[in-house]
Amino acid sequence: MNLEKVQELREELENLKKIYKKGNSIIIPALWRVQEIYGYLSDEGLEILANELNTTKEKLLQVATFYHFFHTKPTGKYHIYICTNVSCMLNFAYEVVDELRNILKVNENEVTPDGMFSWEEIECIGLCDQPVAGFINMKRITNLNKDNIKDIIENPQNYAPEKTKIELI
Numbered sequence: 361m362n363l364e365k366v367q368e369l370r371e372e373l374e375n376l377k378k379i380y381k382k383g384n385s386i387i388i389p390a391l392w393r394v395q396e397i398y399g400y401l402s403d404e405g406l407e408i409l410a411n412e413l414n415t416t417k418e419k420l421l422q423v424a425t426f427y428h429f430f431h432t433k434p435t436g437k438y439h440i441y442i443c444t445n446v447s448c449m450l451n452f453a454y455e456v457v458d459e460l461r462n463i464l465k466v467n468e469n470e471v472t473p474d475g476m477f478s479w480e481e482i483e484c485i486g487l488c489d490q491p492v493a494g495f496i497n498m499k500r501i502t503n504l505n506k507d508n509i510k511d512i513i514e515n516p517q518n519y520a521p522e523k524t525k526i527e528l529i
């Protein structure tokens with residue numbers, strides 16, 4: 361058990377309970393907090409959440425796996441999403457994907473041996489006017505091509521913080 365993370369998660373959940381008081385409205389923001397603290401939806405985090413919300417890990421996973429941005433296994437310190445939907449695909453999204461695969465030498469949702477990177481394809485994220493679009497640690501990145509993706513891999517800190525906390529309302 362990682363006591364530091366457990367403590368942080370419990371504090372976050374107390375704060376969320378003050379904001380999300382009705383029904384199951386707390387589930388998504390609470391899942392985000394688990395992912396932010398552990399880097400993914402860890403067993404430990406889900407167990408705490410299930411106990412706090414009087415539900416089960418299985419039910420939480422049923423919710424989480426409906427959404428693309430939750431991860432049930434660890435990702436790299438920098439996780440890169442590349443949109444391969446129509447507008448981006450027509451603007452050579454698969455060249456970007458191929459370049460990522462070539463440079464990092466890992467397939468989709470695998471983590472590089474140094475723990476730095478992982479990547480995955482996503483559906484349209486509404487940035488079709490700036491293809492190829494994506495995210496790095498939930499920070500949007502646009503106008504990607506097979507050349508500038510190299511710079512992102514070499515200098516990821518210029519594009520996104522290691523850990524991006526989702527602002528909740």
Ligand code: FES
Pocket residue numbers: 443444445446447448449483484485486487488489491493
């Ligand atoms: S098709 Fe890529 S952002 Fe819409």
